[in-house]
Every structure is written in structure tokens, then in C-alpha cells.
Amino acid sequence: MSSEDRVSKPDAGMDAPSSSSWADEATNAADASSAPPSVVAQAEQDMNDMAKAQTDGAAGGDAGIIEPSYDVNVKLSDQLSDLQADPNDPLFSTTSFDALGLSDDILKGIYQMRFTKPSKIQERALPLLLRNPPTNMIGQSQSGTGKTAAFVLNMLARIDINLLQPQALVLAPSRELARQILGVIEVMGQFIQGLTVQAAIPMEREKRPNSFTAHIIVGTPGTVMDVARRRALATQNIRVLVLDEADNMLDQQGLGDQCHRVRQSLPPNIQIVLFSATFPKQVTTFAERFAPNANIITLQHQELTVDGIKQLYLDCPSEESKYDVLVKLYGLMTIGSSIIFVRTRDTALAIEQRLNAEGHQVACLTGAFEPSQRDLIIDAFRTGKAKVLIATNVLSRGIDVQTVSLVVNYDLPDNGRGEADPQVYLHRIGRTGRFGRVGVSISLIHGPMSFRMIQDISRYFGIEMTALPNDDWDRVEALIKRVIKSSRAGSNFKTGHTDIDM
DNA sequence: AAAAAAG
Numbered sequence: 443m444s445s446e447d448r449v450s451k452p453d454a455g456m457d458a459p460s461s462s463s464w465a466d467e468a469t470n471a472a473d474a475s476s477a478p479p480s481v482v483a484q485a486e487q488d489m490n491d492m493a494k495a496q497t498d499g500a501a502g503g504d505a506g507i508i509e510p511s512y513d514v515n516v517k518l519s520d521q522l523s524d525l526q527a528d529p530n531d532p533l534f535s536t537t538s539f540d541a542l543g544l545s546d547d548i549l550k551g552i553y554q555m556r557f558t559k560p561s562k563i564q565e566r567a568l569p570l571l572l573r574n575p576p577t578n579m580i581g582q583s584q585s586g587t588g589k590t591a592a593f594v595l596n597m598l599a600r601i602d603i604n605l606l607q608p609q610a611l612v613l614a615p616s617r618e619l620a621r622q623i624l625g626v627i628e629v630m631g632q633f634i635q636g637l638t639v640q641a642a643i644p645m646e647r648e649k650r651p652n653s654f655t656a657h658i659i660v661g662t663p664g665t666v667m668d669v670a671r672r673r674a675l676a677t678q679n680i681r682v683l684v685l686d687e688a689d690n691m692l693d694q695q696g697l698g699d700q701c702h703r704v705r706q707s708l709p710p711n712i713q714i715v716l717f718s719a720t721f722p723k724q725v726t727t728f729a730e731r732f733a734p735n736a737n738i739i740t741l742q743h744q745e746l747t748v749d750g751i752k753q754l755y756l757d758c759p760s761e762e763s764k765y766d767v768l769v770k771l772y773g774l775m776t777i778g779s780s781i782i783f784v785r786t787r788d789t790a791l792a793i794e795q796r797l798n799a800e801g802h803q804v805a806c807l808t809g810a811f812e813p814s815q816r817d818l819i820i821d822a823f824r825t826g827k828a829k830v831l832i833a834t835n836v837l838s839r840g841i842d843v844q845t846v847s848l849v850v851n852y853d854l855p856d857n858g859r860g861e862a863d864p865q866v867y868l869h870r871i872g873r874t875g876r877f878g879r880v881g882v883s884i885s886l887i888h889g890p891m892s893f894r895m896i897q898d899i900s901r902y903f904g905i906e907m908t909a910l911p912n913d914d915w916d917r918v919e920a921l922i923k924r925v926i927k928s929s930r931a932g933s934n935f936k937t938g939h940t941d942i943d944m
Numbered sequence: 945a946a947a948a949a950a951g
Contacts, residue, residue: 615948645950663949667948671951834945857945858945
């Protein structure tokens with residue numbers, strides 16, 4: 443038997459954008475493209491509100507704190523069903539890192555990063571993760587709310603530093619995300635003397651390690667499967683397995699097989715932790731089979747979109763004109779950093795070459811590049827050396843670059859059958875609006891098919907999308923600029939999060 | 945369609 447409890451949320455610190463419903467403002471494509479003045483005025487008002495909230499926050503007051511508003515549902519594991527869920531018991535929910543029984547070295551790592559208090563997901567997830575005996579967890583939370591920090595703390599807390607063997611393993615769906623997680627572990631674990639971390643991702647032959655002996659291994663499924671099979675990775679002392687972006691890891695053809703094989707190469711009684719912003723229904727069964735008897739933290743999908751991200755779309759007069767819109771947006775894209783998402787590797791390359799040839803500096807990242815090349819490109823983007831990045835879905839999940847203030851969907855994400863993919867859409871726009879910052883996403887659409895897709899996405903999440911006028915560029919520019927500029931002021935909600943987390 | 949393999 444399992445018990446359930448529900449924690450209510452405080453009021454959001456920011457006004458949710460409210461305007462006419464989707465159906466009202468976009469009953470047909472013609473209306474959308476001509477964008478009635480009232481819609482634009484409303485968008486302008488929303489942007490003003492967001493910009494103001496941001497400025498208040500940056501000034502240090504509480505008024506501007508944009509802690510995302512959501513209810514956390516917790517379904518406790520059968521193993522904990524004999525315990526009463528007392529909200530005052532720090533083992534069930536905590537508002538302080540100090541109450542978790544973590545070592546001084548770990549707390550130092552937390553506070554060094556200027557974490558002050560746990561985020562929503564961390565409040566509930568950390569006590570349950572850290573309990574002994576270890577319990578499995580399936581955790582869902584909005585993008586940019588500190589999932590990575592939660593599972594990293596759990597791993598750090600469970601490492602026996604004197605045992606020089608891999609004891610925790612993290613799997614991620616891309617090399618870029620695996621490297622990012624490795625960076626978080628290094629930062630949070632910097633005061634733990636002797637802690638070692640190692641990446642198990644594709645490498646050029648001369649850079650490949652002969653063996654993997656670090657305390658914590660972070661990798662991609664294919665490489666981890668391979669090194670485990672070849673006994674270059676000793677698996678017998680691993681006691682924690684984390685799948686980041688777990689729905690994607692278990693759902694995708696190929697990835698799912700690899701994850702299961704890696705699981706089978708590990709000891710039977712280990713703690714399994716699955717985290718993602720999305721858990722579509724058809725994956726839930728796989729997840730619960732992969733992590734049996736888990737404590738399950740979920741959100742309503744209406745609560746998954748982040749208020750701080752202003753979602754816009756622009757109806758383009760032709761498919762070719764999308765490129766011209768990109769050129770017009772270029773100035774705005776370089777105020778902060780931007781990611782332009784396209785459907786295929788070929789499109790990414792073609793647009794990159796054309797933009798560069800026409801004097802606009804952009805970079806491009808797809809799975810077609812060599813490992814070392816990929817590392818150089820993402821690192822240049824992280825440091826701000828490259829400000830505009832054209833990418834495929836390789837970067838749709840997990841990548842946290844806090845300067846990203848604008849995400850452009852040059853192509854809307856589809857599921858391969860001509861339908862919208864709301865999960866991928868959510869992950870993509872989640873590359874901006876990181877941890878309380880504000881951000882803008884603009885989807886370029888053309889024709890009835892993409893219009894239907896954006897309509898489906900809007901309906902799926904029960905959110906508003908604002909149509910931008912395609913005949914008054916100055917106005918579009920002015921209102922986007924306002925939000926992007928305020929976004930650069932910095933994060934305005936200070937809880938468990940590093941600059942490179944998630 | 946893209947991603948993930950040192951297959």
C-alpha cells in the first residue's frame with residue numbers, strides 16, 4: 443500500500459501572462475498573421491511585467507522572485523508505507539540543506555555555490571533520496587529547477603571515498619549533457635578530498651582511458667555499455683544508477699535497450715534514480731519497471747511550462763522567408779545568447795553556412811561532428827565566445843547555459859509522423875528561462891501544418907501563445923528586446939543551483 | 945528526424 447500527500451504552493455511571485463485564449467486570438471492563420479493590435483498590446487504589457495519583475499529581483503528585493511508555481515505530488519514507495527508523512531519531519535520535506543545530515547564537505551560545496559535553500563523539487567526529493575536504506579526515485583520537475591543538484595548531492599552522500607572503485611553511475615542522452623553533469627559534480631564535490639569523476643563518452647582513440655576507476659562515472663549509454671562489457675569499467679561496487687532525461691532514455695528506440703543492458707551489468711540491489719521534466723504516459727510503465735517501488739514525484743503537465751518564458755510565434759509568409767526572419771532576429775539573438783533549433787543536421791549546416799557567408803557570426807552543433815569538435819563548440823557557446831548556436835535536438839534536453847535569453851524554433855519539433863512533439867518543444871524552450879530568469883522563445887511557422895502543430899502544443903500544455911505581427915518589425919524588436927535585456931540582469935531566485943547546473 | 949556505439 444502506498445500513501446500520498448500533496449504540498450500546496452505559495453503564490454507565484456510574478457503575474458502569469460493572461461490574455462485572450464488561444465482559440466480567441468488565433469482561430470485561423472489569417473488572423474494570426476495579421477495580429478490584431480490588442481494582441482500585440484497584451485504581449486507588450488506581459489513583457490513589461492516580466493521585465494519589471496526581473497529588475498525588482500536583481501535589485502535584491504523579494505518582489506521579483508520568480509519561483510515557478512507548481513504543486514508537487516509525492517507517491518511514497520511501498521517500502522515507506524508504514525511511516526507517517528509528517529510535513530515537519532525533515533526526512534520527508536525540508537526547507538534547509540542543514541537538516542539533511544550531509545557532511546560538512548558537501549555543505550561547503552553547496553554554500554560555496556551560493557545555494558541558500560532547496561528548490562521545490564529539492565525540498566521533497568532530497569530527504570527521500572538520502573534515506574537509508576536507499577529507495578528508488580522517479581522525479582519530475584520543470585526545467586531549470588535543480589534536478590541535477592538533487593541527484594548529485596545524493597551520489598556525493600553515498601560515496602565511500604576510501605574505496606577506489608566506481609560507486610555511482612549517471613547516464614545522459616548526449617555527450618554535451620554528460621559533460622555538463624560531470625562539471626556539476628566537480629563543483630559540488632570540490633571540498634571532498636580525493637573524490638574522482640570520469641566521463642564515459644565517445645573519445646578519439648588516443649584519448650580513450652584504459653580503465654574507469656573513478657568514484658563517479660558519467661556517460662552516454664553506448665559507451666558505458668561497451669566499457670562495461672569489455673570489463674574496462676568495474677561495476678560490482680556501483681550502488682547508485684541515475685538516468686537523467688529518463689523518459690527519453692527509456693523510450694527511444696536503441697537508447698532504451700542500451701540502458702537496460704547497462705542496468706543488467708550492475709549489482710541487483712542498487713538505488714535507481716530517474717529524473718526528467720517530462721514523463722509522458724506511455725513511458726511511465728517502463729519507468730516504474732526500471733525503478734521498482736520508487737518514490738514518485740510528479741507534476742501536472744499544465745504546470746510544466748515555466749512562467750518566465752514568454753512563448754511567441756511568428757507566421758511567416760513562405761518557407762523561404764523563415765531565413766529572412768532569422769536574419770532580422772540576428773541583432774536580438776546576440777544581446778544575450780541564443781539557440782536556433784532545426785529539424786535536420788543538413789538544415790543546421792546549410793543555415794550556418796549561409797548566415798556566416800552573409801556576415802553573421804553563428805556556430806553549429808549536431809551529432810555529425812567529431813567528439814573533440816563538439817566539445818570545442820559547446821565550450822565556446824558556454825563561455826560566450828559563440829553567442830548564436832544552430833542545433834538539432836542533440837541540444838534540446840538538459841543543456842544549461844544561463845545567458846541563453848532567446849530560443850528560436852526554426853522548425854517545430856515533430857514526432858516523425860507530421861505531428862507536434864510537445865515534450866521536445868518543452869525541453870527546447872527550457873534552454874532559456876533558467877532557474878528564475880526570464881526568456882523568450884519564438885517559433886517560426888508557415889502553412890497549415892505548422893500552424894496546427896503550434897496549436898496542438900498550446901492545447902497540450904493549456905498555455906497562451908502570442909502571435910507576433912509580421913508587418914511591424916520595429917514593434918516586434920522593441921518588445922523582445924525589453925525582456926532579453928532584463929534577462930541579463932541575472933538570476934532572481936536563489937536556491938540550490940550552480941551556474942552550470944542542468 | 946535525431947540521438948546514442950569504441951558496435
